[in-house]
Structures are given as C-alpha cells and as structure tokens.
C-alpha cells in the first residue's frame with residue numbers, strides 16, 4: 001500500500017495586529033487579522049520531523065509585528081505583498097505563500113477615539129409585577145477604543161505581579177449597559193440614541209486611570225443628563241492590547257504596534273445609581289448578566 005504526502009501548507013493563523021499612526025494628533029488606527037501560509041519543500045518535517053526547512057510559525061508572527069514597525073501599515077494588499085515577498089525571497093525552501101488579511105472596521109469618534117460600526121444591539125426588558133411595571137433598557141456589544149488618554153498604575157505588586165505600569169495605553173471595551181427608567185411613559189425612541197451618545201462621548205472624553213473609573217464616569221454622565229433614569233448597570237470587558245516587544249529585532253516600539261488580545265480579558269462591572277432611586281423591585285430579576 002503506497003501512502004504519500006499530498007498538498008500541504010503551514011503558517012500562523014489570525015495574527016491580531018493593531019497599528020496606531022501617531023504622526024499627527026489625529027491618530028490613524030489600523031486593525032488587521034493576518035494569516036500566513038507557506039508552501040514549498042517541506043516534505044521532511046511531515047515525513048520525518050526534520051525541521052531544517054521550517055520557518056517557525058512563531059517567526060512568521062514576529063515578522064508581521066516587526067514589519068508593521070519597520071514599514072508602517074498601509075493598504076492590506078500592500079502589507080500582504082511585502083510579507084509574502086519577504087518569506088519567498090529570504091527562505092530558500094519557501095516556493096509559494098498565501099497571505100490573508102481581514103481588516104476590522106472602526107468609525108472615528110474624535111482624534112483618538114473609535115467605535116466599531118454595526119454589531120451592537122439595543123435591548124429592553126420590561127417586567128410586570130401586579131400593577132407595577134419596570135422598564136430596563138440598554139445596549140450590548142458597543143465596541144469602542146481610544147488610542148491615548150488611558151493610564152493604569154499604582155496597583156499593588158506581589159510576587160505574582162508582572163504587569164508593567166503604564167501612563168499611555170490603548171483602552172478598548174465592548175460596552176453592555178442597562179439602565180432602569182423611573183417611568184414607563186417616556187419617549188423611549190428619543191432617549192435611547194441620546195443615552196448612547198452620552199456613553200460614547202464620556203468614554204472618549206474621560207482621561208482614564210482605570211477602566212473602573214471610566215465605567216463609573218459613563219454611568220454617572222447618564223444619570224446627570226437623564227432625570228428619568230434611576231440606575232445604570234455596566235459590564236465592560238477590558239479588551240487588552242499588548243505592546244509588541246520588538247527589541248529582539250533591534251526595533252523600538254513607541255506605542256505603535258500592538259497585539260490585540262482575545263482572552264483572557266479583565267471584566268469590569270458596576271452599578272451607578274441615584275441615592276433616592278425608587279425601588280427596583282423585580283426589574284433586574286433574570287436579566288442576563290445583571291440579575
């Protein structure tokens with residue numbers, strides 16, 4: 001029985017690159033999901049485990065981040081062509097390459113704040129209990145990011161702490177907010193977009209020392225502006241962006257090239273309420289994530 005190796009390729013899938021061009025006060029944000037696939041004379045590694053021709057997928061990933069710093073990030077097509085050409089020209093066994101890039105869209109809010117278009121949903125949960133009715137409305141999956149105006153330091157360090165202190169980091173989250181109205185007789189269609197705007201404006205405008213502080217500021221701003229809102233509850237994952245360490249490649253990284261983390265993520269949650277808020281009764285009972 002003859003058994004042979006057929007077509008094959010290998011590479012690093014889904015390298016999450018976030019690049020911030022800070023050359024003007026109006027930061028340019030590029031968010032890419034990059035997969036590299038190399039083809040060529042790789043039979044030996046499949047057949048015998050001889051890796052003499054295998055450019056490690058880890059090296060391919062590093063090349064993505066190093067190229068982002070060295071050459072900047074232009075159109076995804078140009079970035080992909082540059083990467084593919086490099087792998088083919090620098091590694092003799094590489095005879096072909098396929099570089100796939102998905103670009104994640106961001107809408108600009110201001111010079112350094114952005115929101116992911118689409119994706120979010122408006123929500124409401126209306127609870128009747130006898131002759132009482134409560135309206136809890138909100139939104140979920142509102143993804144926002146700011147490229148500056150966020151610090152995190154002053155936290156305790158114990159023997160397990162490795163996180164460096166930072167005075168300038170990317171802050172990104174996916175906002176889930178629910179707010180309880182103090183009446184069931186309101187122009188909900190007008191209030192909803194106004195509250196959404198206040199949440200976005202406050203996220204952008206708050207110079208953040210912690211995502212916790214941003215959360216409270218966002219809830220507070222809603223309560224200050226909307227007298228018919230009794231309480232706001234927020235759940236905000238900290239979508240970490242790690243500064244890529246390019247020093248092994250002789251490159252600095254002045255807050256320009258980031259690895260967008262997937263999981264784990266910090267999860268920051270809290271309620272902001274009026275001291276005199278009317279009783280919530282069973283309004284929050286069984287509301288997913290906020291019960």
Ligand SMILES: O=c1[nH]c(=O)c2[nH]c(=O)[nH]c2[nH]1
Nearest residue numbers: 152163209210211212238266
């Ligand atoms: O805003 C933050 N709050 C935290 O509690 C925390 N913890 C952490 O590792 N990074 C951050 N960032």
